[in-house]
Amino acid sequence: MDMFTYKNLTKKIAMLFVLSILFISNSNAQADSLYSQILKGNKAYTESEFENAVYIYEQVLKSGYTSGELYYNLGNAYYRKGDYTSAILNYERALLLSPNDEDILTNLDFSRNHLQDRIEEIPDFFLVGWFKTFSNLFSAKMWATISIVSFILFLAFAGLFLFSRTIAIRKLTFIFSIIILFNSAISFVGGYIQNRKQTKHIEAIVFSPSVIVKSAPSDSGTDLFIIHEGLKVRIRDVDNGWKEIQLSDGKIGWLSEDTIVEI
Numbered sequence: 001m002d003m004f005t006y007k008n009l010t011k012k013i014a015m016l017f018v019l020s021i022l023f024i025s026n027s028n029a030q031a032d033s034l035y036s037q038i039l040k041g042n043k044a045y046t047e048s049e050f051e052n053a054v055y056i057y058e059q060v061l062k063s064g065y066t067s068g069e070l071y072y073n074l075g076n077a078y079y080r081k082g083d084y085t086s087a088i089l090n091y092e093r094a095l096l097l098s099p100n101d102e103d104i105l106t107n108l109d110f111s112r113n114h115l116q117d118r119i120e121e122i123p124d125f126f127l128v129g130w131f132k133t134f135s136n137l138f139s140a141k142m143w144a145t146i147s148i149v150s151f152i153l154f155l156a157f158a159g160l161f162l163f164s165r166t167i168a169i170r171k172l173t174f175i176f177s178i179i180i181l182f183n184s185a186i187s188f189v190g191g192y193i194q195n196r197k198q199t200k201h202i203e204a205i206v207f208s209p210s211v212i213v214k215s216a217p218s219d220s221g222t223d224l225f226i227i228h229e230g231l232k233v234r235i236r237d238v239d240n241g242w243k244e245i246q247l248s249d250g251k252i253g254w255l256s257e258d259t260i261v262e263i
Contacts, residue, residue, distance in 0.1 A: 038070065038073075041060070054081065057073055069094075072101070085230040088230050154184060204263060211259045214242075
């Protein structure tokens with residue numbers, strides 16, 4: 001390598017090092033700024049400045065940062081403002097990131113008490129209900145972590161099984177490998193379900209005071225029933241500015257997409 005090439009390579013390495021330091025410093029500064037903003041939002045909330053707290057939390061979300069706690073705090077601020085529909089939306093979003101959190105579930109129930117619609121939910125088939133409960137034990141990230149760690153353990157035990165010459169160890173590692181592989185597969189499915197909820201937006205909250213649900217994706221469709229703001233619906237299909245929704249009692253119909261906000 002000649003001196004000229006060596007100097008150029010050294011400059012490139014130095015530049016990459018500087019850029020890396022700048023990126024890390026910028027990331028840390030951004031994290032500190034977001035943390036500071038969240039603290040300001042918390043302070044505004046404790047001082048009963050709920051409008052200001054909502055504004056601050058929303059700005060943090062617009063920056064790209066999300067967490068179950070942040071959505072929960074935003075839901076609380078909306079609730080104290082008396083905006084129960086927005087509170088429900090953010091509690092539901094918080095549950096996607098922190099499934100089965102008792103505080104979120106409790107406040108979500110409080111918010112639903114203010115709704116006009118009281119719809120009796122059709123119970124799921126027991127296996128479906130059991131799997132929904134099971135998948136809600138952890139967030140998508142936690143399920144993914146469990147699945148990856150389990151698979152690594154599976155590979156380790158499989159290696160011991162293949163290279164061990166002791167029959168007792170081979171039997172033991174074979175059994176553990178099967179159990180751990182099954183755990184990895186189940187965790188993968190749980191993570192897939194949770195991730196699908198977060199990315200596919202298959203549920204939404206009604207934000208219009210009242211909505212006439214139609215039989216078809218058109219204003220000329222037959223009026224089927226009326227629902228009101230704050231109600232959670234499941235999105236089944238989309239067609240040219242209309243969305244087919246299903247209620248928890250099984251009723252199905254179409255409404256304009258601008259009347260709901262996806263969770």
